Amino acid sequence: MINKLVSEIKKKNAPIVVGLDPTMAMIPEHIQKKAFSMYGETLEGAAEAIWEFNKEIVDATYDLIPAVKPQIAMYEAFGVPGVLAFKNTVDYCKEKGLVVIGDVKRGDIGSTSAAYASGHLGRVQIGSKFCTGFDEDFATVNPYLGTDGIKPFVDVCKAEKKGIFVLVKTSNPSSGEFQDKLIEDENGVKRPFYEIVGEMVDKWGSDCMGDAYSYVGAVVGATYPEMGKILRKIMPKAYILVPGYGAQGGKASDLKPYFNEDGLGAIVNSSRGIIAAWKNDKYKDRFASENFAGASRQAVIDMLDDIRSNVF
Amino acid sequence: MINKLVSEIKKKNAPIVVGLDPTMAMIPEHIQKKAFSMYGETLEGAAEAIWEFNKEIVDATYDLIPAVKPQIAMYEAFGVPGVLAFKNTVDYCKEKGLVVIGDVKRGDIGSTSAAYASGHLGRVQIGSKFCTGFDEDFATVNPYLGTDGIKPFVDVCKAEKKGIFVLVKTSNPSSGEFQDKLIEDENGVKRPFYEIVGEMVDKWGSDCMGDAYSYVGAVVGATYPEMGKILRKIMPKAYILVPGYGAQGGKASDLKPYFNEDGLGAIVNSSRGIIAAWKNDKYKDRFASENFAGASRQAVIDMLDDIRSNVF
Numbered sequence: 376m377i378n379k380l381v382s383e384i385k386k387k388n389a390p391i392v393v394g395l396d397p398t399m400a401m402i403p404e405h406i407q408k409k410a411f412s413m414y415g416e417t418l419e420g421a422a423e424a425i426w427e428f429n430k431e432i433v434d435a436t437y438d439l440i441p442a443v444k445p446q447i448a449m450y451e452a453f454g455v456p457g458v459l460a461f462k463n464t465v466d467y468c469k470e471k472g473l474v475v476i477g478d479v480k481r482g483d484i485g486s487t488s489a490a491y492a493s494g495h496l497g498r499v500q501i502g503s504k505f506c507t508g509f510d511e512d513f514a515t516v517n518p519y520l521g522t523d524g525i526k527p528f529v530d531v532c533k534a535e536k537k538g539i540f541v542l543v544k545t546s547n548p549s550s551g552e553f554q555d556k557l558i559e560d561e562n563g564v565k566r567p568f569y570e571i572v573g574e575m576v577d578k579w580g581s582d583c584m585g586d587a588y589s590y591v592g593a594v595v596g597a598t599y600p601e602m603g604k605i606l607r608k609i610m611p612k613a614y615i616l617v618p619g620y621g622a623q624g625g626k627a628s629d630l631k632p633y634f635n636e637d638g639l640g641a642i643v644n645s646s647r648g649i650i651a652a653w654k655n656d657k658y659k660d661r662f663a664s665e666n667f668a669g670a671s672r673q674a675v676i677d678m679l680d681d682i683r684s685n686v687f
Numbered sequence: 688m689i690n691k692l693v694s695e696i697k698k699k700n701a702p703i704v705v706g707l708d709p710t711m712a713m714i715p716e717h718i719q720k721k722a723f724s725m726y727g728e729t730l731e732g733a734a735e736a737i738w739e740f741n742k743e744i745v746d747a748t749y750d751l752i753p754a755v756k757p758q759i760a761m762y763e764a765f766g767v768p769g770v771l772a773f774k775n776t777v778d779y780c781k782e783k784g785l786v787v788i789g790d791v792k793r794g795d796i797g798s799t800s801a802a803y804a805s806g807h808l809g810r811v812q813i814g815s816k817f818c819t820g821f822d823e824d825f826a827t828v829n830p831y832l833g834t835d836g837i838k839p840f841v842d843v844c845k846a847e848k849k850g851i852f853v854l855v856k857t858s859n860p861s862s863g864e865f866q867d868k869l870i871e872d873e874n875g876v877k878r879p880f881y882e883i884v885g886e887m888v889d890k891w892g893s894d895c896m897g898d899a900y901s902y903v904g905a906v907v908g909a910t911y912p913e914m915g916k917i918l919r920k921i922m923p924k925a926y927i928l929v930p931g932y933g934a935q936g937g938k939a940s941d942l943k944p945y946f947n948e949d950g951l952g953a954i955v956n957s958s959r960g961i962i963a964a965w966k967n968d969k970y971k972d973r974f975a976s977e978n979f980a981g982a983s984r985q986a987v988i989d990m991l992d993d994i995r996s997n998v999f
Contacts, residue, residue, distance in 0.1 A: 396799070398798075398802075399811075399812065399813065405986065407814065411814055415813035416813045416815060416818075417813065417818060418811075418813070418818050418820065420813060420814070421811070421813045421818075444954065446795075446799055446802075448793070448795055448799045448800070448802040448803045448806070449799070449802050451802065451803060451806040451807070451820060451821070452802040452803070452806035452811050453806065453811060453818075453820055453959045454774065454806065454818075454819070454820030454821055455767070455770055455771050455774050455820075457806070457820065458767055458770045459767050462766065462767050464703065478754065478793065480793070480795055480829075481760070481792070482792065482829065483758075483760055483792055483859060483868075484858065484859035484862075485859060486710075487708070487758055487760045487761070487793055488711075488760070490758075490760040490761050490763065491762040491763060491764070493764045494760070494763040494764035494765065495763070499711075499730075499733070499764050499765060500711065501711065501720065501728045501730070501732060501733045501765075502728035502732070503724055503728060504728040504729075506728075506729060506730050506765075506766075507766070508763060508764055508765055508766030508767075508769065509763070509766055509901065517792075517794065517800075517829050517831055518831070519829055519830070519831045519854060519857075519865060519866070520857050520859060520861070520862060521855075521859065521861035521862055521863070521865055522861040522864055523859050523860060523861040523866035524859070524861070542831060543798045543899070545796060545831075545832050546796065547796035547797060547832055547833065547835050547836070548835060549832070549833035549834040549836075550796075550832060550833055551833070552834055553830065553831060553880070553883070553884065554833070556868075556870045556880065556883065557870065557871060557876070558869065558870065559869060559871065562808035565779040565871070567866070571865070571868065572865065575864070590894055597924070600874040610827075624993075640807070646842045665926075668697070
């Protein structure tokens, strides 16, 4: 799947991913109204609105982008119907040829991590049959529990040719509280915690390589370019998923260090900046709320221009 | 909710929680057969089997125990139907008066953590109405993203009188890889990472107190009693959820340090040891697979005896 991701990024000349992280406030009234008329102001109504919203955005942007990244939290907020909307979104995006990165940030121990890995990337045995649960192409994974939380994901990635992105340095303001703590190694050299995690990502990924990049990637926030530069060197074979561009303050001019010299190695996420573009001052006069998906398309084009002209 | 948990633990004299973490291999054939005859060897069939299995175990044990801890990974493995079985299990356990700890180990940044918190512990606004998603009583949370990953959970806990258990030191063999790294503080004193996280748990919990314990608890594995002792002192007001007893190797005689002098402050989880008791040599001659729930009840009684006689 890492090979497909790289080839789609090259084909579309677009090292970007659209975060499908809808909230009710982002969904135009006409979509909400229609959904509520079918299912009432219920979890089912909200899930229907989310699904219709996503579908229009995907239809308006899929030819420009290699991948989407639905954030499952936004769907779990609406209980089981919300999770069904997540699954429908995953399936629809795959039908459209998009690579789907499930932003699930799962992570647990041994058999429990194996269950997450099977459910999101692999298959489960039921009687004499094998079935798939959510079947994303990639999942994001939390490293706090160490190798035996990651290993089951790596095993499923190898078996199914899927991939993971391990959280290394997240984009949020308080990420440094734990991730930046200095650790002294056996030679007395002090290095921040995220570098140690980065080294493990390199190690975990070394025996499951695609053509040029590993099945094991990393998440490094756009808001910390100095750290991105160091982590790029520590994990030369890891694709870096870069959140934090746009709404969170990350700028295109800061993104260069995340890429390798081949122009590859990083994929930059934007969520709100794309899917809620119709509410943004920049677009709201040109695009009516009925044409929210048109605003999303324009925001993708503008993001691509910004990255192509500032990074390469 | 922490007050209810403490009062149920006292009333039943049972500082334990049953982990409802079913796998297909644990579910007796007659349950699987019946479920498959209704839904085939499908995700729906597996989910039905899981739900029937859980229901019988809950019916056979709820009078002895204060709480259950369904591990959502085991349900997510079976996709949307599995997640529905999780939700049905949560609701059924609450009907039976049990405190439900959703072992979801979620954790993300800002608005995303808020979405997880709303979905698992709080409410979401849909049009003019408020609806609940999964509505567990407690959730487990991963601290890797720092305060702005935890704060939204704490806010929901305050509003809804719910609670969280933050991962501090997990029970797995490789938990030390990151969690035990030594960090030097401003005075040059080196302490392990899990102590720093423990201090943050104490801080996060200090302004949302129940009667004697905080809404913010911690997860500390039974497999590391020396660390349990230290963490007990660092977080005097945090209830400690202790996984790793039984199948993972934790012994009752090691559990004393996790408790405070009031005999409270810790709740010990057993999953496989209870729900798969019918497959264990100790019980399999006395309980037919048809009476798997009877074996679970006996295993609860034996666990309580073990803890009462070795800890107090």
